Amino acid sequence: AAAAMQDAAHDPSAATFYSAAAGLYASTHPPVPLPADPGLSLVPHIFSRLPLGPAPPHSPPCLLDAATAASLSRADLRRLVSSLARGLRRAHNVRAGSVVLLVLPNSVAFPVAFLAVLAAGGVANTMNPSSSRAEIAERLRDTAPSLVLASPENAAKLPPSAAPVVLVPETFNPTPSAGHEFAPFRALLDSDADDFPSAEVGQEDAAAVLYSSGTSGRSKGVVLTHRNLIAMVELFVRFEASQYARPACDNVYLAALPMFHVYGLSLFAAGLLSLGSTVVVMRRFDVGEAVRAVHRYKVTHLPLVPPIMAALLRAKATGASSLDSLVQVSSGAAPLSGKLVQDFIKAFPHVDFIQGYGMTESTAVGTRGFNTSKHKKYASVGLLAPNMHAKIVDLETGLCLPPGSCGELWLHGPAIMKER
Known part of the structure; x- marks a missing residue:
């Protein structure tokens, strides 16, 4: 749980984001203003962030079916x-x-x-x-x-x-065969x-x-509010896009992750739609079809999970995948082995690889990695998202732990689920 904070153990600037008195970590990013109107809901917010004026003649689609190329503007x-x-x-x-x-x-x-x-x-x-x-x-x-x-x-x-x-x-x-x-x-x-x-x-x-699924017992229903989802759009998807010089509307994402899960839902059914990026939708992941979709639609961004990374590496080993158009690959939802990370970077050196951490209970907002030309830390899940705070707690003593410690990660912020 302390992976996002470990750099701080040897960093003199740790005091700027860690309060020893409170045992509290704060995001190093400036706060992001969130809508104050209590009557605002997610859908009007998404479309208010997306220019909908007359589209250029060759404007890219908003959603595109990988198998048929059927699209929506x-x-x-x-x-x-x-x-x-x-x-x-x-x-x-x-x-x-x-x-x-x-x-x-x-x-x-x-x-x-x-x-x-x-x-x-x-x-x-x-x-x-x-x-x-x-x-x-x-x-x-x-x-x-x-x-x-x-x-x-x-x-x-x-x-x-x-x-x-x-x-x-x-x-x-509609197709002729549709009943x-x-x-x-x-x-x-x-x-x-x-x-x-x-x-x-x-x-x-x-x-x-x-x-x-949580950590034990039966699967549990997590109630997310419009406020949680708006925070996710702003603090996860739009904030990450703002960190790069490339215009978000030029990005093409491959939706190989399931949209019923918070990872895929936050990106493909909400956040990216507010940016004007193109989302190429796969019904389910198949490595051969994914490679063909990357080439056919010039996919630039591929959010994935470790098994998909491993499948892409196997395809690369057989010469079936170069993924030349990819700019960035991001991994989440499960931990990655160091070997898998290093093998992937070696196989695809042109790709910017980052990791992130978030939960269903935090509406996918948590931490996010970011690489620069001078600083790359592929093994880290990154830094706290804007507007978020965290504690690392010793489960035996209940005490808050300093940077570099291992314990249970507690998150606080506008994306945390509604209490029932």
């Missing part, structure tokens, strides 16, 4: 989120506090569905699309959703007594209104329930 995204939100309110009475269960794989439609639920005032509960019938039934009992948005294969796993179910397509481009199963979903999109409905929710209201 920024204007398409706003129109579809607004339209679907109004349809959810009109046809299914989704209002403030209504829980909507999303049992969906990665797709161009996932961010639209997620944001539309929030824009309608509802609470989005995302779930692993690979869940078993028993796991889905347990989630239905636990959250009592008023509506389920599901893919056809997952709808077949729902019990007969489940809430109303609407099947969601992977893209918004009538998606007709109810398309009927929700019959509104051309560009404005979001008045959802009557604000920053302190629940926006999402994400389940985290």
